Amino acid sequence: MLTEGRREAVVLAGGAGTRFGGAKLTAPWRGGRLIDGALWAAFAAPARSVIVVTGADPAVAEAALAFAERHGQSGRLRQVHAADHAEGMAASLRAGIAALPSDTAAAFIFLGDMPCVPPDLASQLAKALDKTGAAAAAPILNGDQGHPVLFAAELFPALGALAGDHGARAILDGLGERLARVESDDAGAILDIDQRADLTACRGDDPG
Numbered sequence: 731m732l733t734e735g736r737r738e739a740v741v742l743a744g745g746a747g748t749r750f751g752g753a754k755l756t757a758p759w760r761g762g763r764l765i766d767g768a769l770w771a772a773f774a775a776p777a778r779s780v781i782v783v784t785g786a787d788p789a790v791a792e793a794a795l796a797f798a799e800r801h802g803q804s805g806r807l808r809q810v811h812a813a814d815h816a817e818g819m820a821a822s823l824r825a826g827i828a829a830l831p832s833d834t835a836a837a838f839i840f841l842g843d844m845p846c847v848p849p850d851l852a853s854q855l856a857k858a859l860d861k862t863g864a865a866a867a868a869p870i871l872n873g874d875q876g877h878p879v880l881f882a883a884e885l886f887p888a889l890g891a892l893a894g895d896h897g898a899r900a901i902l903d904g905l906g907e908r909l910a911r912v913e914s915d916d917a918g919a920i921l922d923i924d925q926r927a928d929l930t931a932c933r934g935d936d937p938g
Contacts, residue, residue: 744785767845
């Protein structure tokens, strides 16, 4: 299935960042906010729009808009609020999937607390999905599965039915050979920020 022209990007940004001490995604980072890194990668993806799912921190919406305006991308930004964000990651995923246009062929799922995803990774996933006809494509670094993940539309109902503080790992694990695995040598594909000490671990280009 070719997905060209009908892909969307979703950035999950509804969490409370409890282990971080709160307000994680709007914490200062490289002259901007932590979420800027994920937004940079999402806007670099071959997608029509970038849907930011907000939740616990109302300042995330303002930070996302500021980033989009700064980079001339406000026309591609959409924001939705996960009212039940306290439930966990599944609530943000459901909100993001529900916000997709009806003709969406595939959607990238980015995590807001992964600021170092290489900006060319999404394009590699799109090529892998289109080449193989797989149900999803994910980056792999030294055997570890990372993000973003590109899901074909056939998986949207399963993503929309998730519950609790769980992501889509079980869905991906059940795909077997229908998961296109894209080897990466960039640690940004698996590095997430849990605590403030993690902020120093990210290297690479500045999203500006």
